[in-house]
Each structure stands twice: as C-alpha cells, then as structure tokens.
Amino acid sequence: MDSEVNFDYLKYLSDSTDKKAILHELMTAYGKDVWNYAYSITRKWDQADDITQEVFIKVYRNLYTFRCESSVKTWLLAITRNMTLDYRKSAFLRKVTLVDAFAAREEQAAATSAEHEVMARMTLNEMWDLVLKLPVKYREVLILFAHHQLSMKEIADVLGVSEGTVKSRLFHARSKISRLKESLDHGPDRQ
Structure with missing residues (x-):
C-alpha cells in the first residue's frame, strides 16, 4: 500500500x-x-x-x-x-x-x-489491457480507486464530480471489466 x-x-x-x-x-x-x-x-x-x-x-x-x-x-x-x-x-x-x-x-x-519494455510487459497483463479498453471516464475512476487507492471523496475532488457520480462510474467500470473478462474467457472457445 x-x-x-x-x-x-x-x-x-x-x-x-x-x-x-x-x-x-x-x-x-x-x-x-x-x-x-x-x-x-x-x-x-x-x-x-x-x-x-x-x-x-x-x-x-x-x-x-x-x-x-x-x-x-x-x-x-x-x-x-x-x-x-x-x-x-x-x-x-x-x-x-x-x-x-x-x-x-x-x-x-x-x-x-x-522503460518501454517494462511498460509493454505491464500492458500485456490481461487486467491492465481490460482497464485500458474502458472509456476514459470509467478507466480513470477505476485507476484512481484501485491503483492510487484514493478515497471516494478524493476521486471526486480530482475529477470535479460528486461522490455519487464516482460510485456510479466505479460500479459501471467494474461491470464493464467483468463483461470484457467473460467475453475473453468464453468468446473464442465458442466460435
């Protein structure tokens, strides 16, 4: 931490x-x-x-x-x-x-x-790739929460939005990550 x-x-x-x-x-x-x-x-x-x-x-x-x-x-x-x-x-x-x-x-x-090689390895990480596929408003709230470990209030301050908006975006970001992960896990095998 x-x-x-x-x-x-x-x-x-x-x-x-x-x-x-x-x-x-x-x-x-x-x-x-x-x-x-x-x-x-x-x-x-x-x-x-x-x-x-x-x-x-x-x-x-x-x-x-x-x-x-x-x-x-x-x-x-x-x-x-x-x-x-x-x-x-x-x-x-x-x-x-x-x-x-x-x-x-x-x-x-x-x-x-x-430096570029290290970052390339990071982006190969499946979860990082999924996060980077999210629209910016979901990607940034997830990164501020999970990676930078900011509180809801701090994220709201950084983004200039309400805490309710932060919670909503975080919920939607997690949902989108889950759907992307499911499509990767099940998509290619079924086609």
Missing part, C-alpha cells in the same frame, strides 16, 4: 524555503503515480512523459498555492488530469495524432528502451 509521504511542511512554506528540494521530493515520491495516471488516460508513452514534465513545472511555479484541502497526492493527480485534458484538446495533439499512424511502423522497427 502506497502511503502518503508526510508533506505537512507545505503548509508552512515561506519565501526562504528551497522550492527545488521540495519539488525533488515530490517528484521522487509521486513521479511514477503522475506518469502512470497520464499514461492511463492517453495510452501514449511520449504524451505521458510530456504531461508529467508539464505537471511538475506547474507544481514548481504554484508550490506556494497548495492549500492543504486535500492530500498532496490528490492535488498532483488533479493537476495531472487537468493537464492531460488540456493536452488532448490542444491543436498540437490533433496534428501529432494524424502523424501517429504513419510513425507507428517506424516506432515498431526501432529498438525500445528498458
């Missing part, structure tokens, strides 16, 4: 505090969570890399605005979600997406880094 690193001192930041040291601690503690969440929404390594970098740049610039109304992890995941949604809406993304189809064959031929 990933425990919340104690960042209580963020409440007491002053102008003399070393922002770089705090940022380094945040990146060490939550960098993988931010990247994984960005990847779970975009399903693209390079976009997750870009978004993660942008999240921590934004955190660095706005470090003193953290109001401690939520956990640091919830704050970072909310920023990640907003950055991801902004990134997906940008004109740059629309242009790059058109090129992705042509670049895909070149990428397959290129040697992959160790």
Whole structure:
C-alpha cells in the first residue's frame, strides 16, 4: 500500500524555503503515480512523459498555492488530469495524432528502451489491457480507486464530480471489466 509521504511542511512554506528540494521530493515520491495516471488516460508513452514534465513545472511555479484541502497526492493527480485534458484538446495533439499512424511502423522497427519494455510487459497483463479498453471516464475512476487507492471523496475532488457520480462510474467500470473478462474467457472457445 502506497502511503502518503508526510508533506505537512507545505503548509508552512515561506519565501526562504528551497522550492527545488521540495519539488525533488515530490517528484521522487509521486513521479511514477503522475506518469502512470497520464499514461492511463492517453495510452501514449511520449504524451505521458510530456504531461508529467508539464505537471511538475506547474507544481514548481504554484508550490506556494497548495492549500492543504486535500492530500498532496490528490492535488498532483488533479493537476495531472487537468493537464492531460488540456493536452488532448490542444491543436498540437490533433496534428501529432494524424502523424501517429504513419510513425507507428517506424516506432515498431526501432529498438525500445528498458522503460518501454517494462511498460509493454505491464500492458500485456490481461487486467491492465481490460482497464485500458474502458472509456476514459470509467478507466480513470477505476485507476484512481484501485491503483492510487484514493478515497471516494478524493476521486471526486480530482475529477470535479460528486461522490455519487464516482460510485456510479466505479460500479459501471467494474461491470464493464467483468463483461470484457467473460467475453475473453468464453468468446473464442465458442466460435
């Protein structure tokens, strides 16, 4: 279980505090969570890399605005979600997406880094594949609950919806996963 690193001192930041040291601690503690969440929404390594970098740049610039109304992890995941949604809406993304189809064959031929190989093995995991097949609104609520172990209230804060909506989406996400799993377990054998 990933425990919340104690960042209580963020409440007491002053102008003399070393922002770089705090940022380094945040990146060490939550960098993988931010990247994984960005990847779970975009399903693209390079976009997750870009978004993660942008999240921590934004955190660095706005470090003193953290109001401690939520956990640091919830704050970072909310920023990640907003950055991801902004990134997906940008004109740059629309242009790059058109090129992705042509670049895909070149990428397959290129040697992959160790990080990409690890992620490829993760996506081979049957359950991870099923989660990634869900629509974004179900995928993100399931990942925030199961992977990041956020409470219903924290998920609602990250997504900007009510706790009832979170519970409903979580229920539907689990139902969709069950149906996908059943179709995989029974589909090919019956045809």
